[in-house]
Structures are given as structure tokens and as C-alpha cells.
Amino acid sequence: MKTTLTVNGQLRHLDADPRTTLLDALRNHLNLTGSKKGCDHGQCGACTVIVNGRRINSCLSLACMHDSDEVVTIEGLGTPEHLSALQQAFVSHDGFQCGFCTPGQICSATAMLDEVEAGWPSHVSADVTAKQDLTVEEISERMSGNLCRCSAYPNIVDAIMDVAGSAKR
Amino acid sequence: MNPFEYTRASSRHEAATMAAGGATFIAGGTNLLDLMKLEVMTPERLVDINRLDMDDIETTADGGLRIGAMVRNSDLAANDMVRSTYPVLSRALLAGASGQLRNKASTGGNLLQRTRCYYFYDTAMPCNKREPGSGCQAIGGATRLHAIFGASDHCIATHPSDMAVALQALDAQVEVESATGDVRTVELESFYRLPGNTPHIETELKPGDLITAVIVPPAKGRRQTYRKVRDRASYAFALVSVAGVIDMSDGRIAHASLAFGGVAHKPWRNTEIEQMLVGETPSPNVFVRVADALLRDAEAQGDNAFKIKLLHRTLCAVLTELTEG
Numbered sequence: 001m002k003t004t005l006t007v008n009g010q011l012r013h014l015d016a017d018p019r020t021t022l023l024d025a026l027r028n029h030l031n032l033t034g035s036k037k038g039c040d041h042g043q044c045g046a047c048t049v050i051v052n053g054r055r056i057n058s059c060l061s062l063a064c065m066h067d068s069d070e071v072v073t074i075e076g077l078g079t080p081e082h083l084s085a086l087q088q089a090f091v092s093h094d095g096f097q098c099g100f101c102t103p104g105q106i107c108s109a110t111a112m113l114d115e116v117e118a119g120w121p122s123h124v125s126a127d128v129t130a131k132q133d134l135t136v137e138e139i140s141e142r143m144s145g146n147l148c149r150c151s152a153y154p155n156i157v158d159a160i161m162d163v164a165g166s167a168k169r
Numbered sequence: 170m171n172p173f174e175y176t177r178a179s180s181r182h183e184a185a186t187m188a189a190g191g192a193t194f195i196a197g198g199t200n201l202l203d204l205m206k207l208e209v210m211t212p213e214r215l216v217d218i219n220r221l222d223m224d225d226i227e228t229t230a231d232g233g234l235r236i237g238a239m240v241r242n243s244d245l246a247a248n249d250m251v252r253s254t255y256p257v258l259s260r261a262l263l264a265g266a267s268g269q270l271r272n273k274a275s276t277g278g279n280l281l282q283r284t285r286c287y288y289f290y291d292t293a294m295p296c297n298k299r300e301p302g303s304g305c306q307a308i309g310g311a312t313r314l315h316a317i318f319g320a321s322d323h324c325i326a327t328h329p330s331d332m333a334v335a336l337q338a339l340d341a342q343v344e345v346e347s348a349t350g351d352v353r354t355v356e357l358e359s360f361y362r363l364p365g366n367t368p369h370i371e372t373e374l375k376p377g378d379l380i381t382a383v384i385v386p387p388a389k390g391r392r393q394t395y396r397k398v399r400d401r402a403s404y405a406f407a408l409v410s411v412a413g414v415i416d417m418s419d420g421r422i423a424h425a426s427l428a429f430g431g432v433a434h435k436p437w438r439n440t441e442i443e444q445m446l447v448g449e450t451p452s453p454n455v456f457v458r459v460a461d462a463l464l465r466d467a468e469a470q471g472d473n474a475f476k477i478k479l480l481h482r483t484l485c486a487v488l489t490e491l492t493e494g
């Protein structure tokens with residue numbers, strides 16, 4: 001199955017079995033191993049990438065369904081020399097221990113901040129018609145699709161809070 | 170995962186024709202791929218409906234909404250009209266799954282998501298829904314997630330959708346296009362079936378039927394909420410949930426629609442208790458009487474006996490919240 005994707009700004013061609021998930025395509029075919037496979041069933045968020053500007057679980061999507069889509073992975077957000085604002089904030093706030101969930105956390109948080117800016121409500125918003133301020137409670141709810149087995153949650157929330165409200169992600 | 174052939178449909182007609190010939194629609198894929206990885210579902214052909222033009226939310230002539238089948242759960246929850254006029258729907262969507270999943274999950278796919286019964290997911294176990302005639306391992310087994318209303322000797326599973334519960338309280342209809350091109354609308358109430366002795370047949374859809382939209386009539390009450398009770402505060406399926414739409418006039422209840430999730434093979438509705446509420450001045454006594462009437466028909470399945478009291482209390486809490494002020 002021939003598929004063309006833009007991954008981190010580069011056109012990439014793929015010829016894989018239709019069963020190949022977007023996650024496996026990234027990791028095994030395109031050698032981008034930043035995105036992690038935790039559960040492979042949509043339950044942990046380790047595989048979160050940004051497709052056409054939106055965060056999704058790449059383990060529950062087929063690569064062939066993404067022909068001509070734009071994919072951004074953790075490798076596309078920043079580089080070791082030039083970290084993105086959220087990558088830097090995770091380092092500054094110790095937002096991880098083993099680091100396995102971190103690429104998914106950072107991709108998820110990057111797109112989550114766009115959702116907040118677009119005015120999307122959440123389950124904990126008192127008034128669904130209003131635009132929300134990003135409180136600790138709001139961050140926890142909006143990031144609930146990203147589990148951290150090391151339970152670095154307080155520092156993850158601090159890192160996101162640090163970047164929230166600034167123009168840079 | 171078993172091998173399959175993949176086709177991206179270029180028209181609704183092509184998609185429906187392929188499905189009439191045995192292919193399975195794939196929308197967001199968040200339920201189907203999960204089940205295909207476990208080989209609970211083993212389609213030989215997939216037809217991708219993601220790029221069909223079915224992702225608009227439009228107002229209807231009578232002031233209701235027509236929601237395209239491919240509208241993502243996150244877009245529907247964030248839609249201004251939904252937030253202001255159908256907050257119960259926004260709330261139900263936001264109470265489901267995670268931000269990532271809602272970005273993929275579609276309106277049509279959400280309606281047709283399969284049960285989360287543990288034995289349905291485990292191909293080593295007998296399950297009448299997965300393999301008709303094989304038996305039901307849940308009966309007498311682990312039943313924390315299972316039904317207290319409308320179960321049968323063949324299946325006691327629940328429908329897991331939050332969105333469908335809100336749509337049920339809003340009297341929604343499902344718009345369906347068949348392979349021959351006929352378009353019909355089905356009331357959500359009759360769209361879903363109880364398990365009876367054919368738990369593998371879950372809806373009124375026939376092979377080849379494509380859900381094209383969900384139609385919601387104008388809301389019958391402005392006081393709306395969705396309350397979901399679950400094992401953790403987020404990212405978990407409902408143990409029980411209540412969707413409520415209430416209208417008040419001169420201190421009395423003028424209208425009540427109530428639907429219940431996590432308790433039956435479909436979003437559960439009981440119009441008798443809704444009628445009991447109409448004309449009443451809200452009070453704890455009234456609510457208890459109504460909740461008693463709802464749960465009179467409830468039947469526990471071992472582990473899930475707690476749901477009877479839990480639903481009673483959740484309903485009373487929702488009625489209190491919606492009739493205050």
C-alpha cells in the first residue's frame with residue numbers, strides 16, 4: 001500500500017501492509033523512534049503525535065488512512081540544541097523520571113494548548129459556553145489521555161503551566 | 170491482526186455498495202482497530218469513509234441540528250450551538266475517552282462502538298455477541314460493567330457510549346443511507362436493540378447501511394446536564410450515567426427527558442418516570458419516588474448490584490441540580 005506523508009516537514013514515502021499503524025510506520029519504517037508504544041490500544045497516550053494540527057493516538061490509526069496528511073512527532077517539535085518551549089519546560093521542571101511517556105506528553109500538551117486557545121471546554125469546566133483559564137484541574141483533565149507510570153504528574157502539570165499563556169509552545 | 174484489503178471510498182454510494190458486499194466501514198478507527206488487533210473483529214475488507222463529505226454541523230429548518238456522521242467528537246463538543254443549546258451533549262462528549270481519542274472518534278462510529286464486556290474482548294471465552302450460540306461467560310462471572318435493565322439469558326452487556334445517552338435524552342434520530350441510495354431516519358430509541366436471543370444484532374442497521382448524520386430536534390428544556398460516575402475521575406467508562414433535560418415553569422417541572430448510561434444494552438429511557446415529574450414542585454420526596462419507580466425493574470447480576478443504589482442517588486442528584494434556582 002503506497003502512502004505519502006509529510007512528517008516533520010519532510011515528504012516521506014511508504015509502501016507497507018495496510019495493517020501498519022501510523023505508530024509502527026513512524027517507528028519501524030521511518031526510523032522515528034521518539035513516539036513510544038505503551039499499550040497499542042489507545043489507553044496510555046505514549047504514541048501521541050500531531051496530525052494536521054491535532055493530537056491523536058498513532059497506535060489506533062492506520063498509516064494508509066493518512067495519505068497526504070501532515071504529521072508532527074516529538075522529533076519535529078525541537079532538537080537537542082533548540083528545544084521547544086515545552087521540551088525545555090519538562091527539563092526545567094523535572095517533568096519525567098524514566099522518560100517513556102514524555103514524547104507523548106509533550107506532543108499532547110503542545111496540541112492541547114492550541115485547543116485551549118481555540119476556546120474548547122473540558123469535562124471540568126464549570127461553564128461549557130465560556131473560554132477557560134488553564135488551572136491545575138483543567139490541565140489534569142485535558143491531559144488525562146497521557147498516563148505516566150512513574151507518576152511525574154505534579155511536575156508535568158508545572159511544566160505545562162509554565163508554557164501556558166505564552167506565545168511559544 | 171488478520172490481513173484485509175483497504176479501499177478509500179470516493180462516494181457514499183461506493184462505500185455503501187462495498188459494505189453491502191461484506192466490507193466494514195472504518196471511520197476514526199478507535200474502536201474497530203482496537204478490536205481488530207485482538208481479533209475480536211476480523212473484517213476482510215475495510216472501506217474508509219473519512220474523506221466523504223459528512224463532517225458538517227448545520228441548523229435544520231425547525232431550529233434543530235444535523236450533525237454529519239464524520240463530525241469528530243471534539244468538534245461536536247466545542248461547537249458553539251451545541252455548547253449553548255445542547256450542553257448535555259457537550260458534557261457527555263467531554264466526559265468520554267481522552268482528548269486524543271475525541272479528535273478521531275466520529276459521531277457515527279461513537280454510536281456503533283461495541284460493548285466493553287471483558288468476555289467479549291477475550292477470544293478464549295464463550296460470548297454470544299462475538300460468536301452466536303457459544304454461551305455467555307459474563308452471566309455468573311465478573312459483572313461490574315454489566316446491565317441492570319433489559320438483559321437476557323443470552324447477554325447482559327451494556328452499551329458504553331456517553332454521547333448516545335445525551336442524544337437519547339434529546340430525542341435524536343439517526344439518518345441512514347442504504348446501498349440502493351434510499352435515505353431514512355430512525356429514532357434513536359428504536360435504533361438500538363435489546364440483546365434478546367440475538368445479542369450479535371445490536372441495531373436496526375442492515376448490511377450496507379451507512380449512517381450519514383444524526384438529527385437533533387430543538388431542545389425541550391434549557392436546564393441540561395450529564396453526570397457520569399466512574400472508577401476514576403477521567404478517561405474511564407461509566408459505571409452509571411444520567412443525562413437530563415428539564416424545563417421549569419412557575420416553580421413546577423414542565424418537561425423532563427432522562428436517559429441512563431452504563432445500565433443496559435442501549436441508552437435506557439423510561440418515559441413513565443418522566444411523566445411522573447411533569448407538574449410536580451421539585452422536592453427530595455418527589456425525586457425519591459421517581460428514582461424508586463425507575464429502579465423497580467432493575468435486576469442485579471452479582472457484582473453490579475451496587476449500580477441500583479448508585480443510579481438511584483445519581484438520578485436524585487441530577488434532578489436536584491437541574492431544578493434548583
Ligand SMILES: Cc1cc2nc3c(=O)[nH]c(=O)nc-3n(C[C@H](O)[C@H](O)[C@H](O)COP(=O)(O)OP(=O)(O)OC[C@H]3O[C@@H](n4cnc5c(N)ncnc54)[C@H](O)[C@@H]3O)c2cc1C
Pocket residue numbers: 041042043193194195196197198199200201202203218238239264265266267270273274275276277278279280281282329330331332378379380381404405406407
Ligand atoms: C481507551 C479508550 C477509552 C474510551 N473511553 C470512552 C468513554 O469514556 N466514553 C465513550 O463514550 N467512549 C469511549 N471510548 C470509545 C470511543 O468513543 C469510540 O472508540 C469512538 O467513538 C468510535 O468512533 P470511531 O469513529 O473511531 O469508530 P470506528 O472505530 O471507526 O468504528 C466503530 C464501528 O462503527 C462503524 N461505523 C463507523 N462509522 C460508521 C457510519 N458512518 N455508518 C455505519 N457504520 C459506521 C464501523 O464499521 C465500526 O464497526 C474509548 C475508547 C478507548 C480506546
Ligand code: SF4
Pocket residue numbers: 284286287288289295296297298299304305306307308323324325326368
Ligand atoms: S454479556 Fe454479552 S458480550 Fe458479554 S460475554 Fe455475555 S454475550 Fe458476550
Ligand code: FES
Pocket residue numbers: 036037038039040041042043044045046047048057058059060
Ligand atoms: S500506545 Fe497508543 S495509546 Fe498506548
Ligand code: FES
Pocket residue numbers: 095096097098099100101102147148149150151152
Ligand atoms: S516518566 Fe516514566 S512513565 Fe512517565
